[in-house]
Amino acid sequence: MSNRLPPDMWMIIFNKLSESNNYLDLLCICVCVSKSWHLVINEFLSLLSNNPINITYPISHINILYYLIHKNNCSVDIHFSKYSTPPWNCNFEDFCVKYMLLFPYTVSLDLRENYFGSDGIATLWLYKKYFINLEYIDLSCNMLNDNACDSLAKFFNYCKKIKHLNLRYNSFEFNTDAFDKLLVSSKKLKYLNLSDNNLAIAGSTKLIKYIDGMTQITHLILKYCGIPRNLILELAVKLHNLQNLYHFDVSGSFLEKPTIIETLLSNISRTCRELILHGCNLDITFNVGVLLSKFNNLELLDLSNNGISDNKIDILISVLDNMPCIKCINMSSNYITRNGIKKLLPTFSKMKYIKCIYLENNCYANTEVKIYLYYNYKIYI
Secondary structure: OOOOHHHHHHHHHHHHHHHHHHHHHHHHHHHOOOEEEOOOOOOOOOOOOOOOOOOOOOOOHHHHHHHHHHHHHHHHEOOOOOOOOOOOOOHHHHHHHHHHHHHHHHHEEEEEOOOHHHHHHHHHOOOOOOOOOOOOEEEEOOOOOOHHHHHHHHHHHHHHOOOOEOOOOOOOOOOHHHHHHHHHHOOOOOOOOOOOOOOHHHHHHHHHHHHHOOOOOEEEOOOOOOOOOOHHHHHHHHHHHOOOOOEEEEOOOOOOOHHHHHHHHHHOOOOEEEEOOOOOOOOOOOHHHHHHOOOOOOOOOEEOOOOHHHHHHHHHHHHHHOOOOEEEEEOOOEEHHHHHHHHHHHHHHOOOOOOOEOOOOOOOHHHHHHHHHHHHHEEEE
């Protein structure tokens, strides 16, 4: 069916079924026309999107859905998130019982913002044998503590295909060896997000110990992790082993010392395409500029909130002139004046692939200048 029905035709069918609220027929048509179907299971909302790839509504025909997915060899993304205020009444075990048939076809499991703590991870471990094809798991904002790390480590060792792990904003204290086990089991990961966790000395030391073994990592996000100044340098040295690194975010880290930022930039792989250095209190010296210029494949550069003023513009121009692939530049929340932006304009105009330039919250506010820059250079100020 998916090979014969034109997209515009089945979109018409989808819209007609949406209008009639015929969820079962809608379910059938969506699964049959797509080889990679995106199922959003959300127990707390009853909304029907007009996008057939992103449907949110209570599902009562699990057996029929299982049959359709099995017959058409579809993959499933499951989202189970509750956006609510306390008390949280989110029974993850009941959820697992209800949708267990779908788990072997699930490649993406989004469990963010459920606040189920270590009990939820224990339940996940109980159903581990069903997640044989799981590749992506998001456990951000779940109040996970050190007790959850041990179950998580065992879960990752069992589910061999997991490549993407998001642990942003949890409650780890890193005082036990459970986090060590988790990092050891994470060596196969391509994406790791530890943002907004207070790694402090204990967590940072463990991360530095194991990070050089994560050779497959392409996305490493350490935004506002509370890595101490004396350990940032050690982390920077270990980055040399991450030769596949594509996206690196170390926003909010203490990089004000030239030796730290120079070591960091010297060790980041030149394969890196997206470099996020927001709020790092950088000193853009000549040497830093030379090192940044070597990232000639960079597509995104974020230098926002770093106290950059007009006296660094010449260095920035030399950096940007050596980035022919750049698509997005963020220099918001600095101290660049109208004169500084005027000097940057010729460089911006030569950028072949540029899509957006952010210069909000700098040292001027002229409406005419804003309109001119937006319409001529897609610069947001």
